[in-house]
Amino acid sequence: MTTRVSGRGGAAPKVAPYAFVAPAVVLFLLVFALPIAYTVYLSLFRTEVKGLGLGKGGRSEVFVGLDNYWRALTDSELGAGALRVFGYGAILVPTMLGLALVFALLLDEDRVRARGFSRIAIFLPYAIPGVIASLLWGFLYLPGTSPFNQLLRELSLPEVDVLSPTGIYFALANIAVWGGVGYNMVVLYTALRAIPRDLYEAARIDGCTPLQVALRIKIPLLAPALVLTSLFSVIATLQVFAEPTTLAPLTNSLSLTWTPLMKVYQDAFGRGDLYSAAATSVLIALVMFVISFGLLRLTRSRAFGGER
């Protein structure tokens, strides 16, 4: 990985390479760089109203510098939302990846039957959009419509309210686990299939049990795939929006600003304040950037150590 392409030395600059890159660069600028630049620009302004604000020309756009950022950073609701997302992620990521790993290892065992069917069955929920999944689970969670609670009532056992302020973390994580296990399992399973089979044979000849093969050979060799899936999961966690937004009208436990992204949405479209929403978006993007790269740096030496 450390080989470098040496310069061609003295070759005249040609037009062709630039022409080949141009479409990609133009698209990148148009649909990626430009919107980001506009968001940053917007985040430096806000509207100002004069007096009652009724009638023509009641509003004007004024430059406020970093004021919107300062306001977002000191906003207690945004901080609380971030904490809630961390709590949700702490439940979600280990559960989802743990289950995905277990399923992938099980499916990789030659003795397992109906492998194709199981793989599809576990993967299928991933194909269901988050909003639909949330509505579906919402029906199952609401005490009045839940078949589980009906069953508990029949058996005269105490009913569970998963939509309570604490239960809601598990309720939301459950939806994401249900939808996400299959996808992560497929990634891990594909990585597992790429491991040379003779390694297992050698291990078996040395007297390894299947469990030992899994723990000592498969999981260490899966490390790069595990890093990848956890990175994706952490990013998806920080972006959680559809599930709590869909469940919010069903319960008192979810506010409309439960996660930072929901707050951005409320600011932009509930309050009509695009400017502070832009500032908060930039901050969220920065935090995600730092967390993603931090995670990669932390794990790279271990996971990709062999490739150096």
Add this chain to the structure above:
Amino acid sequence: MRLDIAKKAAAVGLGLALLAGCGGGGEQAADGPVELSFWAWAPEIDKVVDKWNADHPDVKVVVSKQAQGDDLVTKLMTSAKGGNPPDLAQVEFQALPTLVSNDVLADVSEWAGSAKDKFAPGIWDQVTLGGAGVYAVPQDSGPMMFYYRTDLFQQYGLTVPTTWDEYAQTARDLRAKAPDKFLGTFSANDPGWFAGLVQQAGGSWWSVDGDAWKVSVDDAATKKVAGYWSGLIAEGAIDKAPMYTPEWNKALNDGTQIGWLSAVWAPGVLKGNAEGTAGKWAMAPMPQWDPAKPRTGNWGGSTTAVTAASKKQKAATEFAIWLNTDPAAVEALVTVSGIYPAATSAQEAQAKPPAFFPNQPDFYTQAAKIAGTSSGFTWGPNVNVTYTAYKNAMGEAISAGADLVPALTKMQAATVDDMKANGFTVGG
């Protein structure tokens, strides 16, 4: 191509305006008809608009169902910023100040001022925002009423509560007789419902004092209402789950909820959510704080507004007035779209009860009487902020089992902070 049509349409609109001004009318413009775009969500309103299109070949109105209520407000503001809003839009009363303050709506007093006497003064004040301008033509109103299941009331030996004290007692009696049933629920998801209850109690959240806004979301009347419901929730006399959830629909259907404090449009909702209970419901006036002075509040109600960016404001205003005051149009609105008209003459003309209430032949006579007791209310320029704060603060208080009154302080703070941050002048 579109721009072309718009320009032509604008020219024709101007021409028509001149013609109408001269009293010359009747002539068809050679350039084709004016086209007006209209964003609305009332059920089957396009059928009502078809009537206009049949009689007015020169001004064609095209209905587009973009979104409902608050979502439509968001879309309107965004499209106005983008420079391509529709000519006309259905707007709820409480959203008018927000839209006017964002310069989305046109002042159509020049053409609509004469429609004033078709509406009750309390309704008209809401479209003028207490000033000289006219920002919309009222379409429907939502005076609040109490709905209850006659069969279950009889079964449990309950009488219809006429005061809030009686309502509380009825709720307790029902719980004692049927522990799995509720007389109603306190919904942290429906700020419009709570605002209606506050109006009835005489609360006032915004007012204009000279050049400054006065905000009092936590005034004495609002505290009284919140305290009352806090008590009922604390003793478990009523339910505390939000309305408009699958669970609530089921509860209306299977008789778990045997009453609903709602508005005149409730029959339509009940028909959609609890079809099997047709003929079992009845409507009564709201429970009262002071039976000697019966009052009610409004939950919902909307208007037809003309946008500031429209190049055909005069034609659009004429349509808005026709839609909401012409006897044939209003009758179609009532029978086809199932709304309760804001025009006073139309309110009295309703002979038949809603199809879902065949057992209450005088439904609309009673409704008109109740509508006459509506309290006025001034909406502020950031109702959406107050409403979001209501959902968050009330939801939090209820799930924590806490008192609802402190939640009002949060609503007040959120409202005032937002107004100040935007530069509104807010007086003490």
